[in-house]
C-alpha cells in the first residue's frame with residue numbers, strides 16, 4: 020500500500036498546478052470543491068461502471084464522458100465546482116435498456132479548506148476511492 024500512497028502524493032503536486040485557473044475563479048464567501056481522481060476498488064457491475072457525478076444535484080460529469088471504470092482502475096476527474104455552505108457529492112453508474120441508474124454512494128463536505136483528502140465511497144458491493152480538496 021505504501022507504493023499507492025507515494026503515487027498519490029506525486030500526482031497531487033501536478034494537479035494543484037493544473038487547477039490554478041479554477042482557484043482564481045472562487046466566488047467570495049464561498050468555497051470550491053476540487054475533484055482530482057477516482058479509483059474503483061470494486062465496481063458495482065461485473066464489466067465496470069459508466070460513472071457520472073453530481074454535486075448538489077447538479078451534474079458535474081454527465082453520463083457518457085467516462086466510458087467505463089473497471090475494478091482497480093483510476094480515472095482523472097480534475098474538475099472544480101464552487102459552492103456555498105455544503106457540497107454534496109453523489110456517484111452514479113449509468114445503466115441502459117430500462118435498467119435504472121445505480122446510486123453508488125456519496126458524501127458531503129463543508130466549506131472549511133482542507134488538504135487533499137482521500138475518501139472511500141462504499142454502497143452495497145460497490146466501493147470507490149476519491150481524492151478531493153476544498154479550497155476557500
Ligand SMILES: [Ca+2]
Pocket residue numbers: 063064112113114121
Ligand atoms: Ca449498473
Ligand SMILES: [Ca+2]
Pocket residue numbers: 064067068069112113114115
Ligand atoms: Ca452501468
Ligand SMILES: [Ca+2]
Pocket residue numbers: 114118119120121
Ligand atoms: Ca441498474
